[in-house]
Amino acid sequence: MRRLLSLASLLFALLIGGSPALAKPTGLDAVAEGYVKLVLSVGEHEEGYVDAYYGPAEWAAAAKADKRTLPELSAEADRLIAAAQASVPGKPGSLEARRKAFLIAHLGAVKFRIAMIGGAKSSFEDEAQALFAVRPSLKPLAAYDPVLARVEALVPGEGPLSDRVEAFKSRYIIPKDRLDAVMRAAIAECRTRTKAHISLPDKEAFTLEFVTGKSWSGYNWYKGGATSLIQVNTDLPIFVDRAVDLGCHEGYPGHHTHNVLLEDRLVKRRGWIEFEVYPLFSPLSLIAEGEGNFGIDLAFPGEERTAFEAKVLYPLAGLDPASAPAYGQLRETMKALAGARMTIAQLYLDGKIDRETAITLTQKYSLVSRARAEQSVRFTENYRSYVINYGLGQDMVGAYVTAAGPGQDARWKRMEKVLSEPTLPSDLQD
Structure with a gap:
């Protein structure tokens, strides 16, 4: 039996x-x-x-x-x-x-x-509350204008800021023939850093696959038995920093680690079979996307990420390691724009702006090309209020984990608790 x-x-x-x-x-x-x-x-x-x-x-x-x-x-x-x-x-x-x-x-x-x-x-907020057990508090887009001004100082010049940022980042594209090596090196480092704090089953493993024709940039398909399929979408050029992003978010300590721990600690040890199924539109997704995003900063605190990228990933991608600090500074500054995505989604899904306006605003506040803005809006059309799980989830998981104290050991211990227990968004507010 x-x-x-x-x-x-x-x-x-x-x-x-x-x-x-x-x-x-x-x-x-x-x-x-x-x-x-x-x-x-x-x-x-x-x-x-x-x-x-x-x-x-x-x-x-x-x-x-x-x-x-x-x-x-x-x-x-x-x-x-x-x-x-x-x-x-x-x-x-x-x-x-x-x-x-x-x-x-x-x-x-x-x-x-x-x-x-x-x-x-339902309205965007009501839908988010019902599906993900948290009501988002959204800032007006004007609240992000000071962040745009800070980015402007880093990428001066003529023309729209989004075009300048895209041109700057285009110098950091991973060549397709080097993508597999860069991604595997990034995932391996994410795994090493995670396993230094969290014990995982000996036979846990993943398969890496590159795909096209998706509205997302990366996805983890958990298969059970401590195994996952991690897919990376190559429809658009992939910048070098996305390797660590995806390695942590989809793998370690992100979705793969989360699912492995739930299976090991709750299904196998306790017989709680509800964790054998994962409905995408559920409160679990706020925890999953939140820990996936915050897990990047947990695994690579402070300057450690830029240092690792310069030492390992830039040479593998054929990029100049000396330029890593400039790119790292831009990336860190742009993090403060993440919440704009939720506000744009709310305006669009509630019928306050049309599709073209949503694309234009995404270009302006996410500082991406039109092609990337269109991909982002397609994601919103497909997954609707799910977009709150990335920004709001990251904020909530991040606040809960960092409240454990300034030490990395205490923070990793609390992250393990989030990943291996029946955690709801309300648990993060205790």
């Missing part, structure tokens, strides 16, 4: 003459099984909704064979929420109590997504 029963359960089953394999889950275990099957069924109505699944193959087959209607799925979500609320959790603050809160929050997000698939419309 897939799960080991406790010794007491096993003996009881044998005494009454039954088979342990026939024992049905109860309490939160029963809710968890229902949740997994519900998510798989919703995935039959929306391609891409199930981001990862490594549970019983027969459950996925059953969801495909018996396609329940949206009203039926919504009613099932209500039933499971009521069952979870009626369950008796552990002590306040215990992992068992947090498991209950996690299931209730994620079932609520499933129910809301079912309504969206059925055509329900």
